[in-house]
Amino acid sequence: MASACGSDGGGDDGDATPAPQPVPSLSDATSAPGSPSGSPSGPATSASPGSSAPGHPSGPASSPGTGSTTGAIWHPAPGTAWQWQLGGSVDQSVDVPVYDIDGFENGADVVAALHAKGRKVICYVNAGSWESFRPDAAAFPNSVEGSGNGWKGEKWLDIRQLDVLRPLLAKRFDMCKGKGFDAVEPDLLDAYVNKSGFPLTADQQLAFNRMVAGLAHDRGLGVALKNDLDQIPALVNDFDFAVNEQCAEYSECDKLTPFIQQGKAVLHVEYNVPNGQYCGRSKQLQLSSMEKHLELDAWRQPC
DSSP: OOOOSSOOOOSOOOOOOOOOOOOOOOOOOSOOTTOOSSOSOOOSSOOOOOOOOOOOOSSOOOOSOSOEEETTEEEOOTTOOEEEEOSSSOOTTOOOSEEEEETTTSOHHHHHHHHHTTOEEEEEEESSEEETTSTTGGGSOGGGEEEEOSSTTEEEEOTTOHHHHHHHHHHHHHHHHHTTOSEEEEEOOOGGGSOOSSOOOHHHHHHHHHHHHHHHHHTTOEEEEESOGGGHHHHTTTOSEEEEEOTTTTTOGGGGHHHHHTTOOEEEEESSSOGGGTHHHHHHHTOEEEEEOTTOOSOEEEO
């Protein structure tokens, strides 16, 4: 689930901070009860993408490889082909070097199977909003739950409460590490420009995002900056690659060049714009671009 575009946050302070409930163990169960039928990620608008039939590319991916490792931290290189599937059973036949899949819904067996095929695997987790359908939902105190973010069963989190959120997110990243993932994609890292229900500032968002990056790196995991384009200059050194939705639709793709300049991939999708309208520019910018269905099922149309 992605954030809405460019709205200023506002609402209650949420100053009361009761102690969080104990965080339950996050097992390798392959599905979370009550998961919504749509993807936990999506664009800022709800316009439906094209209705072409699901499928995948027939030929091998055009890619410079899976990326590189700095110390113990892996990151994909610019131009790396990828697959992003958060809905349904993961189609492991897509011939690309990097997969981004749901960390809760997929077990260590799926990660191991992808590794056996030479793939790197990214763990999608929600960092910026509460999800009622996740197995650890009860561990989040009411004080950190803000306004709904437009997806059923989800609410923005009060990212100012770092001491409350740190152990909860650490447990999620431990799950990713335990299942063998190579990196994490923490979603919703731009609450401060959305109607979260809290008066959040840019500095508070920076502090939260850097905490998230640190939690990933402490576990030897690469970490993606999801959207949050206006803070890229301040955060590019803290994150290992970027995941972006709809920069072509909103004419914002040039803002992602700091990642490319540092040899870090920009994994990019569009939902509402045919890829013939942006692939030329994407290739110039060395973005890893493709068109996807809003549901983020197996279908993809890469540049």
